[in-house]
Amino acid sequence: LIWENVIVIYTLIKAYKVFGSDQHVTALKELNLNYSSPFPPIRKGEFVILRGPSGGGKTTLLNMIGTIDVPTTGTISFVFQTFNLLATMSAFENVELPMTILGKLNPKERKERVEMLLRLVGLQDRMAHLPSELSGGEQQRPSELSGGEQQRVTIARSMANDPNILLLDEPTGDLDTFNTVEIMDLLLKINLEKKTTCVMVTHNPDVECYADRILYLEDGKFVKQVYNRIQVALVFEDYNEYLKNQDLNKQNH
Ligand SMILES: Nc1ncnc2c1ncn2[C@@H]1O[C@H](COP(=O)(O)OP(=O)(O)OP(=O)(O)O)[C@@H](O)[C@H]1O
Numbered sequence: 246l247i248w249e250n251v252i253v254i255y256t257l258i259k260a261y262k263v264f265g266s267d268q269h270v271t272a273l274k275e276l277n278l279n280y281s282s283p284f285p286p287i288r289k290g291e292f293v294i295l296r297g298p299s300g301g302g303k304t305t306l307l308n309m310i311g312t313i314d315v316p317t318t319g320t321i322s323f324v325f326q327t328f329n330l331l332a333t334m335s336a337f338e339n340v341e342l343p344m345t346i347l348g349k350l351n352p353k354e355r356k357e358r359v360e361m362l363l364r365l366v367g368l369q370d371r372m373a374h375l376p377s378e379l380s381g382g383e384q385q386r387p388s389e390l391s392g393g394e395q396q397r398v399t400i401a402r403s404m405a406n407d408p409n410i411l412l413l414d415e416p417t418g419d420l421d422t423f424n425t426v427e428i429m430d431l432l433l434k435i436n437l438e439k440k441t442t443c444v445m446v447t448h449n450p451d452v453e454c455y456a457d458r459i460l461y462l463e464d465g466k467f468v469k470q471v472y473n474r475i476q477v478a479l480v481f482e483d484y485n486e487y488l489k490n491q492d493l494n495k496q497n498h
């Protein structure tokens with residue numbers, strides 16, 4: 246079996262200059278993701294979850310993966326923790342924008358693709374909705390999408406130009422249990438159906454079951470990895486029950 250590797254890293258160092266001083270912070274310290282290290286490359290279609298303590302270098306690594314080089318073919322897409330949707334544009338227009346910028350599709354093709362993507366994320370009935378609150382002026386309007394729906398729009402938008410790699414920084418960080426499971430199910434579907442490589446940062450250990458591999462990053466280096474034999478989706482009802490029992494246990498101790 247031959248894997249196609251899409252992310253290979255050799256002794257990556259990233260130092261930030263501290264503003265207004267000569268000091269540096271080394272966020273990534275000779276980080277390796279290759280066959281000469283215990284941590285092999287990320288292969289095409291792999292779903293990798295990045296975990297580890299705050300300040301360990303996860304966001305820095307995602308940023309490096311996204312910008313370190315310009316791909317010969319293919320594209321890389323980012324999904325941020327805060328939704329970054331344009332408030333004056335509808336869900337439809339937000340998803341259409343990257344296609345318009347790329348300029349490969351004509352308006353009719355764009356419309357069909359936007360509708361397909363919004364169907365993919367289950368928002369076919371919300372196309373005209375404004376994602377976030379419009380404040381100030383006469384145009385004042387509340388957000389017409391919930392947090393989970395907004396995150397689904399960002400995922401639809403990130404898929405606009407059919408990326409080979411999807412980079413996600415805590416995409417469920419602001420969401421409740423129900424929406425967390427919904428978004429993870431959606432990412433799993435995209436990963437399995439479209440074979441999109443996913444690299445996702447999360448602080449939630451309960452969603453590790455969705456990944457092929459969990460990489461733990463600490464103090465600028467990988468310290469551990471765990472492989473899942475199969476990717477498993479959480480069942481919302483069971484997971485919710487489990488969380489409730491955990492809360493009860495905490496109260497009783
Ligand atoms: N622009 C910057 N300038 C200086 N130092 C920075 C900058 N960005 C990040 N750092 C430092 O680099 C280290 C790694 O930060 P990074 O944001 O990658 O961590 P993280 O693992 O994503 O943490 P979290 O889980 O809290 O999001 C931290 O010590 C941080 O303070």
Ligand SMILES: [Mg+2]
Nearest residue numbers: 303304305414
């Ligand atoms: Mg971070």
